[in-house]
Amino acid sequence: MPTQRWRPARALIWVALAAAVGGPIAAAAFSPQLQWRGPIYILAGFAGIVALGLVLVQPLLIGGYLPGLSAYRGRRAHRWIGGALVVAVAIHVGGLWITSPPDMIDALLFASPTLFSPFGVIAMWAIFAVATMAALRRRWGLRARTWRIVHMPLAIVIVAGGVVHAVLIEGTMETVSKAALCVLVVVATVAVMADLRARRKRGTSREETM
């Protein structure tokens, strides 16, 4: 990373990211649906929106696209955000379970009438799998290449599952801000994966120096 200097373009990326993640949350806060929901159901819904926002931050951190963060700090943040994602998903599922146990049990058993449920449940298990393996990575002595082979497909499952899950739900999220966030999540993931692949091919990857 070059020395840190104030540049409008750099600030703009952070502003755009804050808008992409904060916009949908703010828009959902004005949803008329909220007046007919209890606090736990509301919390569970927002935890889901936050989780989708964190899924946008993840590729940007690991790709080094966020100005002002060194590669090292970007990676550390990626791990912390990964942990936050697990917490957000746990609140989402736990809150929905309390709100309507039979509906949540149906979803977890893949017996739900709603198409979006299995997408969400599969993404959840992929998130838990990545987090578990990330925690055990050092103990197992996983090499960077092995880790990549495990993490990349799961990351694709998380992004695809999470986005389809969100798009199909009729809930508190406002349609346009939800669609924008979903598009950004997919674009960021594809762009970063392609970029990292190109960097590895050029032999300039920072990946193996972990």
Add this chain to the structure above:
Amino acid sequence: MTTVLINRRNLLAAGGAVLASEVSGLLLPARAEGLAPTPSMRGGTNNYQKGAPIVERIGKGGFWMSGTVRRAGDGAPLAGQRVQIWAHTVEGRESDPQSHGATLTDKNGAFRLEMPQIIPIFGQPHGHLAYDSGEFKSVFLRPVMRSAKDTALEAHFVLQPA
């Protein structure tokens, strides 16, 4: 007065229809016995509370749930059948007792119950209906509204003897 035209196109169409119905009859033997019973829907029993009271209206109303109850096989309308209805509405959650009510079918097998506006819950605006009175096999339905702004929803039961 209507004139019946018999030309090659009509004959072909009629012949095709007869052929199609015969083929499907062979493939689906149940068809031969007439109207098939309605299967319960996924998630239909969720938040069901047995024995919802028969009411004039659930809560303050504003939304209409309606449908029919018929007998499997001959499709005869079933009068006096108890249909239980519940949903997440502007007045309460699915699991709240005041969100539940029941009504009886009229002599044409039709029912209609006014209830509060249904709103999306668990990602879909939907209602729940149950036939669970013993004489016929229980059926639990979970119809989904085309739009959350709809102010009416229909569900139809075809019951088979228990």
